Amino acid sequence: LDLPDTDPFEVARDAAGRIAELTGVERHDIALTLGSGWGKAADLLGETVAEVPAAEVVGFSAPAVPGHVGSLRSIRLANGKHALVIGARTHYYEGHGVRRVVHSVRTAAATGASVMVLTNGAGGIKEHWTPGTPVLISDHINLTADSPLEGATFVDLTDLYSSRLRGLAREVDASLDEGVYVQFRGPQYETPAEVQMAKTIGGHIVGMSTALEAIAARQAGMEILGFSLITNLAAGIQKTPLSHAEVIEAGKNAEGVIGELLARVVASL
Numbered sequence: 001l002d003l004p005d006t007d008p009f010e011v012a013r014d015a016a017g018r019i020a021e022l023t024g025v026e027r028h029d030i031a032l033t034l035g036s037g038w039g040k041a042a043d044l045l046g047e048t049v050a051e052v053p054a055a056e057v058v059g060f061s062a063p064a065v066p067g068h069v070g071s072l073r074s075i076r077l078a079n080g081k082h083a084l085v086i087g088a089r090t091h092y093y094e095g096h097g098v099r100r101v102v103h104s105v106r107t108a109a110a111t112g113a114s115v116m117v118l119t120n121g122a123g124g125i126k127e128h129w130t131p132g133t134p135v136l137i138s139d140h141i142n143l144t145a146d147s148p149l150e151g152a153t154f155v156d157l158t159d160l161y162s163s164r165l166r167g168l169a170r171e172v173d174a175s176l177d178e179g180v181y182v183q184f185r186g187p188q189y190e191t192p193a194e195v196q197m198a199k200t201i202g203g204h205i206v207g208m209s210t211a212l213e214a215i216a217a218r219q220a221g222m223e224i225l226g227f228s229l230i231t232n233l234a235a236g237i238q239k240t241p242l243s244h245a246e247v248i249e250a251g252k253n254a255e256g257v258i259g260e261l262l263a264r265v266v267a268s269l
Ligand code: 6GU
Pocket: 121, 122, 123, 124, 184, 186, 188, 189, 190, 206, 207, 208, 231, 232, 233, 234, 235, 242, 247
């Protein structure tokens, strides 16, 4: 994937072939990337058909961050559909390039998935969002200054985070709030001034993933549902310093509730 002459879509097709071989499931209908705090959903979605270490599939690698999983799981939902749960996310801040970041999304599309569910743990800009609040992503602002699209690939991003799917999610939980996700490069958290900038330009949630993946998912023709778990308020909004331990802790405390929520939403898709 790192070589300029490699076709990333061909690598994604190879990865999808390998997943079919390892799981025995020829086709997946829906794919989910589970970020910080969302892992529990995998246990609640349905019956696990197979779980494979991501490192056995081309283009994937073992997780770089403690608290992230590193496996691919094929799950049969109660309605007979097959979900591919991606517990292995490559973050942009790892510095392996954007192709590696979006490989899981392109692989999901190559397995046949038409719906991509992207989840993350993120910082909140709205003060009433206490840690543990799940928020629907309504749109994004990509501040990475990068793109998964190569060359003159002009892709429309209107209704990127499907209003149809958001509507279905709100039928499960009418109290779900939504907000605009701002992807920063990371891995440092934002300064209070950067958080104020994000707020001024229309952002409500700050994080280090998802936007680049959503662009690749749209290019692949998938319908996208995005969820952030607010693990903390962003710098300057929250008065105490931020820590990765705090993010993991908030995820652990919320995982039962948001896992249940996500499982019910996926069952309704
Ligand atoms: Cl405050 N910022 C970013 N970029 N990512 C986060 C976060 C904040 N809190 C959790 N993840």
